[in-house]
Amino acid sequence: MYPRGTIYRVGSSKHGQINLHLPFWLKVGYLLGRGIGAGLIASAVVGFIFTYGPMVKEELLYSVSGPRSQSETFQSVRADQNATREEAGSLGLSAYFSLYIPKINAKSEIIANVDAGDPKEYLSALGQGIAHAKGTHFPGQGETIFLFSHSTDSSANLARYNAVFYLLRKLEAGDKIIVFFADKKYEYQVTQKLTTPAKDVSWFSYDDGEETLVLQTCDPPGTTFRRLIVVAKRAS
Template sequence: MKTRHPRSMTGKVFEGISFKKYARKFLIKTLANFLILYSVYMIVWVFYEPALAETRYWYDQLRGKTYVVVEPAQFKTTEPPPQRGLLTDILEGQTVEKLSPVDPQFSLMIPKLAANTRVIENVNSADEKAYLDALRYGVAHAAGTGLPGSGRHIYLFAHSTNTFANVSRYNAVFYLLYKLEAGDEVDIFYRGQRYTYTVTGKLIVSPTDVSYMTRQTNGEFLTLQTCWPPGTIAQRLLVFAEPAGQSGEKLSLR
């Protein structure tokens, strides 16, 4: 009796192996390929935004490009200028770009990082659902902390603490925060008024350390919080700033 061998979809005979063995090998190979592709997808999902932000930042540095914050009234329309893509900048060779607040009622702008985002006021930092919802639309202002012009400690944050993969969804605005150095400019527009701050220092702390949120300062002071390292939720990076031209409380690194 002639032995029948399993055939592939192309009709090729697989000699020396049973159909069950072939099916098992095919299943294992398919599963392995799926896991590899899924792993690559997850890596891209988590680190795509940080990589894009880093590329844009270094390209701007190489070209000597700068960003200048301007009042909304300096534009002919009430809408801020459209966001420009990296390809557009390459083609046009523009080295100075104006930043107008996305929302004059409450926005944060950092010229060095080309950051321009809405701030969601009075967000409960202890309510995960509340702050994750807020971070879908911009940076969160911690409820109970000061507001621009109040003479108190202002605390703004953008971070995710539920799952590692969600960092790319909630933390994009502050990916480059670690590049800020003493003397860099930070601007906040609040109720149509512009407030300018100067960076004084930065600090890396444990995610469970909330003492810097509740701390008291002698005068108005700004703290920006994000996750550290970029694209993870392992620690927290804090950047401190004081009103420009005001000699207030300065914090040094530990």
């Protein structure tokens, strides 16, 4: 590549055109600089897609399809084990321990007895699904079940692990949450939604005498500033 240009001399009407030959090392430096710049831009684009892709996908799907139907009534369900397994299987879930939220089409396996105070343990669990907090109860026991989906080690993992509960903020009082546990189906109805400080751990020991499902995720999505809490009561 040779720079070209018109050379002028002050006070003279004469002008002409010359070719400037750059030294080899300048040519190499120029090409190397262009390559590095292009690489940095490509890396930034890929990093953005990897970090925020899951959240953008969920937001777009929700915007296009709108809230999912919740036409099923809140009534006692005494389905046999095979029927429960089939229903869970139709959602791509197991009936061993999993969660489905019809309105936002959130579904995931649940990893039981995860220590919420051990980052290594809960990050491993969140790579597989939603975590059930160790020390809290299980469906059918008449007490509080605490499920969470969050991460605190990097922005990339925040978006990745937060994806299941990314649209949790869309839930409102009356919305339905389904939990499959030990080949049985349990339905819960949302009663409240609130945000709390990141260090608030009081919900782990919440007890109001009723079977209560507590869901927790980070708020705003992809950050660790606060916690979004959704509380639901046993309906069937």
